[in-house]
Amino acid sequence: MKLVYYYPMSKGAPSNVARNVFEALIAKKDKLPFDEIILYTNNKNKVILGKKYSDIKIFTGKDILKIKNSIVHIPTTPLVFPNSKFLLHVFAKIKKNKLILNYHGDICKELVLRYKYDHKLELSKIPTCILLPILLFSSNKNIVNSYSLANIFKHRYGLGNIEVVPNAIDNCWFLKRHEFIKKSDNSIKIFYHGRLSPEKGVDLLIKGLKLFLSTKSGSTKIYLYIAGDGPQMQYLKALSIQLDIVDNVIFLGNLNQKMIIKYLQKVDAAIYPSILDTFALAILEAFACAECPVYFSKKAGIYDFIIDDGYVLGAFEPNVENISNIVSSIFEKSNKNDNIIEHQKKFAEKYNWTSVIDYYISIYREMYHAN
Template structure:
């Protein structure tokens, strides 16, 4: 009997140690609670907070050095911070539980503290065991420190974590460009790992192998996606020397948090203002992006602006994709010396095989004597696709048969379909949804005119694609568009949502072949300013500088 008992104690010694450590901390908590409340006359909730914090430090040292036998000191600061975050969370839960049990259910405050302590102890064990003091993490770090780190030092390879929201197999130009950037950085002897959201994640991708797997995808359909992304990014960040962030939504905020927790350096590719985009997409504002920066709004919008500002001003470097986005960063509060303009590029499309036969098939399907107009964008209010549809009846009257192809998805889709039906041009408007980048290029090449009636662009991938495919362009005088197109030379720029200018400019290009050819030839020549090798070289230089 005693032998069986000792065997059980030995087999479960970690749990027993945890209970002893937790019990010791709980004893300290309860004794101090009693002393502060009954002897010093403090309000019981204030007593609970003070005693909880003291017991927290007792618990940390016992759990780290005795229960989980983690004697390492190199990451104790990180562990303390995470442990503190867990402690503060537990403090909130403890305080709320104490209030409910004492004030609502009329339990004695000591009994209430025992109940809350038991619940918090159980949840904390799981966090300590599998996250903060995980032996798996220690063995991985040990293996990395002894093997991978020595190998990388010998090879002098920079280690970069690319944190993004989109990556192939996601479709579209931005995802394709990030994949091309990964390839080019690896060719520059930089070791890369990528974390991204994705769809239909298979079992292999669910198994996290942080140090021998290049790409880790988090299922964007899961309700726990943000938690999983942050935890995975946290572990991958330990491997990397610098984080390259491609947006300032959740991904950018996670990089900011890791910067605060771990001191991890990060560089932000600033292509769009998440606060403005979110507010505009939800219909909360109608203001132009420049006006948005200095105007005061309700708490919900101001919180978005504050969050975005924190991400940007704490970054080690901001890569603005255009002079316009550089201006936005300055208005937000980023220091001028922390901003560098590196244009988007398009000549990575050289790798795409565009077969003329497939382009002709598109022209036959949507043409057959009709002019083809195309746009490719997210279907959001500021993209102005509805105003393009509104001019179609008059444009058809002027030029005859016409097909308008819309590539992209978004919350405006149903509204745009109803609008085309209302105007009795349903047979002239084709909604193709999201397409792979290669497919999108084929449709752009097949078109007689590319239109982007947008109220805001950082530096449009879509316009670069149209320039590369030698398709005439009609766009708006906003954002980075003016850095790509000089109106009357590489295309025509009009005021946003100006129906008269849109209609007349469409007619001018579609009705004048020589003018259209002049625009496309000039646009193709201007692409030399948007060179992929230059983009890569300057990005590599920054990564080494801030690693």
């Protein structure tokens, strides 16, 4: 039996996770039960992947009928759309191969949120939302990265073939960067990094800062640094102007990993106020390298694993008042906890790809041996 792995080349966290999963699989390929591993991509990317993985066979759409007696793994959320990924999905079922699908979020809820907050309807995702039950039941195994998303699929669709596998991060997030040692400064600095979209709740973060500032008279040296980009960028900039805190909110745009680590090791706190988030890699990244307390929403799926692992970290219900109170504690320096940074790092250490990939290997082996 072969493994046919869909390899995405697009930007974004889900595609990056899919690529990291494959790299981790190759590092432990001696534990895999397959006779052969095949990468599946579109024609445009075949040459690029062929150079990167010279010893691995690369399939495209023209090779689709050759996929037999295989486990087909599509590690990014399936879409009903005329592209190479959906073609692989359809032919995997036609040829009666075993199919594994990954879901990185509740696509239907995200579609509703985008329309509610941005007044934009992503028409390309509507067919997927309509046909989602068929997609879910078409696969032999559906992998999700949080218990909260698993519960949504179980209760909404009665789905049973679900495996919960946490996300993970690269080991480079754990490296010490001594050149970024925090320096003393009279101002208070708060940091956020991630996608700027409705489900991330960054508007609550800006409004929470405004509520806190409204309780202070005179000039207050407190700054919110927002790293990232997304559909809400212009709205969030306009919101900071509307609330008259434009001098307190600094938009950094997309930053590379080194710069994100630099900020996380220099600021006084990091806050991630998601209103809907199945895992939130940004929170895990912050846990791994921040030299400050990290506050995060209980609506983020990573909270499930924190509770399971017995940690008490900076979780909160995402609303404006709670964020204002957090900012107040940072400003008053009443959030100091000598153990919190150590606990954040210890939790994060469990969620590296070297460890998490064993979940995928276990799923592969189970499906390989199943009748």
